[in-house]
Amino acid sequence: MQQSFPMNGGDGPHSYLKNSHFQRQAINVSRTMIEEAIAKKLDVKCFSSNPFRLADLGCSVGPNTFIAMQHIVEAVERKYLAQGLKSEMPEFQVFFNDHVANDFNTLFASLPTQRRYFACGVPGSFHGRLFPESSIHFMFSSHALHWLSKVPAELLDKNSPAWNRGRIHYTSGPEEVSHAYAAQFEHDMEIFLSARAKELVVGGMIVLLIPALPNGIPTSQSPFGVMFDLLGASLMDMAKEGLISEAEVDSFNLPIHVASPEQMTELVERNECLIIERMEFVDPRSNLFGLINGKECAMFLRAGLEGVFAQHFGSGIIDQLFDRLSKKIMESSHQLEPVGTILFVVLRRK
Template identity: 45%
Template sequence: MAGSISPMNGGSGTHSYARNSTWQRSGAAAVEDALKEAVMENLDLQKVLCDSKSNTFVVADLGCSVGPNSFHAMETIIKAVQRKCDKISLEFQVAFNDRIGNDFNTLFASLPEHGRRNYFAMAVAGSFYGNLFPSSSVHIAYSSASLNWLSKVPVGLTAEGSPAWNAAKIHYSGAPDAVARAYEEQFEEDMDIYFRCRAREIAAGGLILITMAAVPNRDVQHRMAHTLTFIEPVLIDMVKEGVLAQERVDLFNIPIIFPCIEEIRRLVEKNKCFEIVKMERLEVEGDAKNAVMHIRAALEGSLNNHFGNEIVEQVFERAIQHQHKLHSALMNTTSTGIFAVLRRN
């Protein structure tokens, strides 16, 4: 499939996501106190446990990748629940979820030993744009940076003659309005599925905790969009030199969106199963260092699937040569996002 989605780079090597995910880690660290507060103030513990015949409290990380960012967030959430249920004896289960191709081996190999963590761990492979758990079996669901990924490339982007035909580009940034609308329509469809599935799986009184990159309004280009469009001229140069066919570039699109904050609010309210407890804007200081390595860790699998390993090696060799241009674009900028706390009605 053109522009198909692949998991983050696995393993623990030079190009791995585990070693090149400090941007995501900064976003998660920025909401650490907010996570604790959300659990302490908004989790309806009596309600979520009232119908349970077990003393097991389940936290799901939807889009966990390969760690280590996920482990810190899970520890933060569970410690807050423990403080809240001071007089209730609970055991904790963390469900680490990501796509089937995710490197769960690396995830579990780097998991803290049981004596150094306060939960049991399991893997749940599959898209969170679908059902993953039994009804009312999850008490807190957590998604960090993962909801920016669409379930698929929007319809029309790779069809010549379509209003959303996105020739010579790999994202909606700087593309015609029809391309941006196609991304928005796919995002609405995906989020409708996401909230319907979570409404079935999360116990009444339970929480969804979301952090994701977002923009204050549609007129603003997200800082991270620069990292995507940075790859475009590299590919076009390779086409001009005859290294790469124009058609291959025309058929490649990255299914990542940076939605408007009010659009996220609208989609939650449309579902009607969750109360918006908090929805606030985030600003995380930008770091241009090692930007190309971060891009590679996130996109190499998708690029490999479409262009092949030999081409991708050349893409990143060229990207390194021009990384100063990306650094200039990212310097002294902040990455905007959203932190949302939703409670199951």
């Protein structure tokens, strides 16, 4: 059974719409890299069909998806012009994909009025087929592929060495827990890549922005790991105060995996239809985490993770949990130095 924990919907103070500057920053920082990939590697001459179809996988509620889609449409238009194909300029159709439970109402209510594409929604998990065979020219996915399709089964078994007592993630945990997460990620990515390879036209392109860490860097030394540990510590404090039980913490695990370039390369290479055109971290000097303070950081995490915590612990603990997290982040801000946290990946369909 796949699980789904959508970002906070609406446009209130805790919404994803109001708390996704960090992701937006990464999308903006990678804009030139997307333009370069399209200019150098997207062979529009081999595309016979009109319209040009692009998809955003895990689009959430905006506005980030609109910014990314606009960048891509403009870059493809420039490519047609540069190739002397002005008369063959296609119309554009954008497919906004996310889980069924995503707040598609907010997404469509805020669609830019000046857009140069036709918009449609595609509900469903990207850990499976979403589109007909050979129908999409360009796929994009930002800050979504780190979500696993489910918590690895071993973590739910008290008798397994992967029972993750007192923690909520593999960060700082035993090897068995990390292995279970890595195996689940590999399984999910294999399904993702094989579905995308079927759906892309030959010569089509995938651009991914994925939370990741350089090879060999333990998650505990990354801003993600530090924050997951702090969230776990906040929950354990609440358990010690009797607000929740320790058993509830023991049986909770975040279905999130932070990949490495090595792991991503291996996974793409297992797929015979896709090749890697580019893979590198977005410029760490852009200091993504430095842009936000402790409170904003807790708000950014809450917009993405509130659903997953509320489903397990109940919504009554959410304000307290993120208030405690905010304080802990302020005390540990020295540990939030950016180490290259977002991996930019360009894949092409052979």
